[in-house]
Amino acid sequence: MRPATTPLPAADHGLIGDGHEWALVGRDGSIRHMFVSQDGDALVVDDQSFVITVEHLHGSRQYYLPDTNVLVTEMHGPAGVVEVTDAFTVRPAADRIGEPPVPRGELLRYLRVLEGHVTLCVESTFHVITDRQLGAPTTVAAGEDLWFLLRWNDSCPPFPPERLIDDTAAAWRRWTDAITYQGPHDHMVRRSALLLQGISRSGSAKAAAAFHAIGLVDEADVGDNAFRSQPFEPLREGHCALVRYGYLLVENLLGQGLVEQADMLYEALSATANSLGLHGERTNPATGRILDCFPAPATHVAAITSAVALTKAAR
Numbered sequence: 001m002r003p004a005t006t007p008l009p010a011a012d013h014g015l016i017g018d019g020h021e022w023a024l025v026g027r028d029g030s031i032r033h034m035f036v037s038q039d040g041d042a043l044v045v046d047d048q049s050f051v052i053t054v055e056h057l058h059g060s061r062q063y064y065l066p067d068t069n070v071l072v073t074e075m076h077g078p079a080g081v082v083e084v085t086d087a088f089t090v091r092p093a094a095d096r097i098g099e100p101p102v103p104r105g106e107l108l109r110y111l112r113v114l115e116g117h118v119t120l121c122v123e124s125t126f127h128v129i130t131d132r133q134l135g136a137p138t139t140v141a142a143g144e145d146l147w148f149l150l151r152w153n154d155s156c157p158p159f160p161p162e163r164l165i166d167d168t169a170a171a172w173r174r175w176t177d178a179i180t181y182q183g184p185h186d187h188m189v190r191r192s193a194l195l196l197q198g199i200s201r202s203g204s205a206k207a208a209a210a211f212h213a214i215g216l217v218d219e220a221d222v223g224d225n226a227f228r229s230q231p232f233e234p235l236r237e238g239h240c241a242l243v244r245y246g247y248l249l250v251e252n253l254l255g256q257g258l259v260e261q262a263d264m265l266y267e268a269l270s271a272t273a274n275s276l277g278l279h280g281e282r283t284n285p286a287t288g289r290i291l292d293c294f295p296a297p298a299t300h301v302a303a304i305t306s307a308v309a310l311t312k313a314a315r
Contacts, residue, residue, distance in 0.1 A: 007032075008026045008027060008028060008030070009289070009290070010280060010290050010291070010294035011274040011278075011280065011289070011290040011294065012026055012027045012028075012274075013025060013026050013027070013274075013278075013294070014062045014064070014071040014073075014276050014278070015069075015071075015195060015198060015199065015278060015295055016069050016070070016071050016086050016087055016088055016107075016198065017069055017088055017195075017197075017198030017199045017200070018069070018088035018089070018090050018101065018103040018104075018198065019090075019100050019101070019103060019197055019198065019199075019200040020037050020088075020103045020105075020200065021034070021035055021036050021037060021088050021103070021107070022034070022035050022088070022198055022199045023035070023086075023088075023107065025062075025071055025073060025086050026073075027060045027061070027062055027073060028051075028053050028057060028060065028075075029051060029052040029053040029054070029060075029073055029075060029084055030049060030050075030051045030053065031049065031050040031051070031086075032048075032049045034048075035199075036152060048125040048126060049123065049124070049125055050109070050123075050124040050125070050126055050128070050148075050150070051121065051122065051123045051124070052084050052109055052111060052120065052121075052122050052148070053075065053120070053121050054075045054076070054077040054082060054118045054119065054120060054121070055077065055118070055119035055120070055121055055137055056077055056078050056119075057075055057076070057077060058076045058077060058078065059075075059076045060073060060074060060075040060076065061073075061074050061275070062074070062275065062276055063275075063276065064191075064194075064276060065085075065169050066173075067172060067173045067176040067190060067194070068087075068168070068169045068172035068173060068176075068194070069087065069088070069172055069194050069197075069198045070085060070086070070087040070165060070168055070169050070172070071085070071086045071087070071276075072084070072085050072086075073086070074114075075118075077116075077118040077119065079116045079117055079118065080113060080114075080115055080116025080117045080118040080141075080142065081113070081114040081115045081116065081118070082111060082112065082113050082114065082118045082120070082140070083111070083112055083114055084109055084110070084111050085108075085109070085110045085111075085112075085165055086107070086108070086109050086110075087107075087108055087164075087165060087168045087169075088103060088104075088106070088107050088108075088168075088198075089103075089104040089106050089107075089108050089164045089165075089167070089168045090102055090103055090104060090167075090168050090171045090172070091104060091167065091171055092167075092170065092171040092174050092175075093171075093174075093175075098175060098177070098178030099175070100175060100197055101168075101171035101172060101174075101175055102171075104164075105151060105152050106149055106150060106151040106152070107149070107150040107151075108147065108148075108149055108161060108164050108165065108168075109147065109148040109149075110145065110146075110147045110161040110162070110164075110165055111140075111145060111146045111147065111148075112144075112145045113140050113141055113142045113143065113144050113145070114142065115142050116141070116142060117139055117140065117141040117142065118139070118140060119137050119138070119139045120137065120138045120139075120140060120146075121137055122138065122148070124148070126150055127150075128148050128149065128150060129148070129149040129150070129151060130146070130147065130148045130149065131146075131147075132146055132148075145161075147161040149161075172194065175197070176190055176193070176194065179193060181304075181307065181308060181311070182311070183307060183308075183310065183311035183314075184263075184310075184311075185266060185270065185303075185307040185310065185311075187277060188270050188273070188277060188303050188307060189303070189304050189307050189308075191276070191277035191278070191300075192277075192300035192301070192303045192304050193304065195278065195295055195297070195300050196297055196300055196301065199297065242281060242282055242299075243269060243272055243279055243280065243281065243282060243283055243296070243299045244281070244296070244298050244299040244302045246265065246268075246269045247266070247269055247299065247302035247303055247305075247306040248302055248306070249265060250262045250265050250266050250269070250306040250309070250310065251305070251306050251309050253265065254309050254310065254313045259310075259313050259314060262306075262310060262313070263310055263314075266306060266307065266310060269303075270303075272288065272290070274290060278294070278295040279294075279295060279296050279299040279300060279303065280292060280293060280294035280295065280296055280299070281293035281294070281296035281298070281299060
């Protein structure tokens with residue numbers, strides 16, 4: 001595992017978001033690319049950082065809590081294992097299942113030591129609310145937990161971190177309960193929907209139509225104004241084959257009645273996503289490396305629409 005100061009490949013990131021703000025979290029516990037919206041101003045932050053990592057990091061993995069935009073980064077040190085749970089905290093919408101969660105205006109980083117002991121390196125150029133001192137390495141043992149909070153909305157009272165994580169996960173699951181898609185590509189459809197809602201990068205009729213196809217918006221809402229349009233500037237690396245065109249080819253094959261070939265292509269395209277199910281805009285066919293925009297919203301729109309088309313064709 002490379003040092004935390006070294007930029008990671010694009011695919012070694014997960015995305016968290018609440019529909020207003022988003023951030024990319026590296027497998028080394030670093031946040032170096034974030035979008036925030038405060039007092040009506042939108043700001044992409046890529047010249048500051050918030051790093052929570054393990055000294056002498058040996059390895060790591062990332063996963064989402066099921067059906068949520070809550071991301072867990074598990075990091076292994078020489079003598080212990082720690083997990084960092086990251087989320088832009090949200091509350092459930094008040095009116096009905098399927099309504100997007102309501103942002104609380106804060107980013108929570110909640111840390112637990114799972115086994116042994118680890119020496120943590122915590123650095124932030126942001127003003128962080130915490131009960132620990134930043135900067136100096138800190139040794140923590142199994143059973144201990146820490147929390148760090150970035151806030152830009154003072155209207156919400158602070159809650160215990162475990163409750164914030166649980167409430168946020170429950171709010172996202174209440175939203176995904178409205179997804180009507182049932183088919184073999186359920187994981188990709190759900191992850192794509194969560195990505196798109198998390199960044200609110202859906203100011204197009206195509207994205208709205210994709211959401212409508214899986215039950216997340218009413219037919220009357222499908223249009224150019226169905227979603228807020230937020231700036232999204234993902235990581236970029238190199239240039240190669242567009243994955244989105246592959247998903248469009250899936251629909252083309254279905255139009256020719258070639259259902260089996262279309263399904264095989266969809267499976268191959270899904271395999272080009274990273275371990276979290278996030279697509280880049282392009283991949284290198286020779287190496288499988290994710291390149292250019294990551295994650296790529298338009299690719300995930302195409303992943304949803306082609307999965308729906310496949311399921312209809314198979315009936």
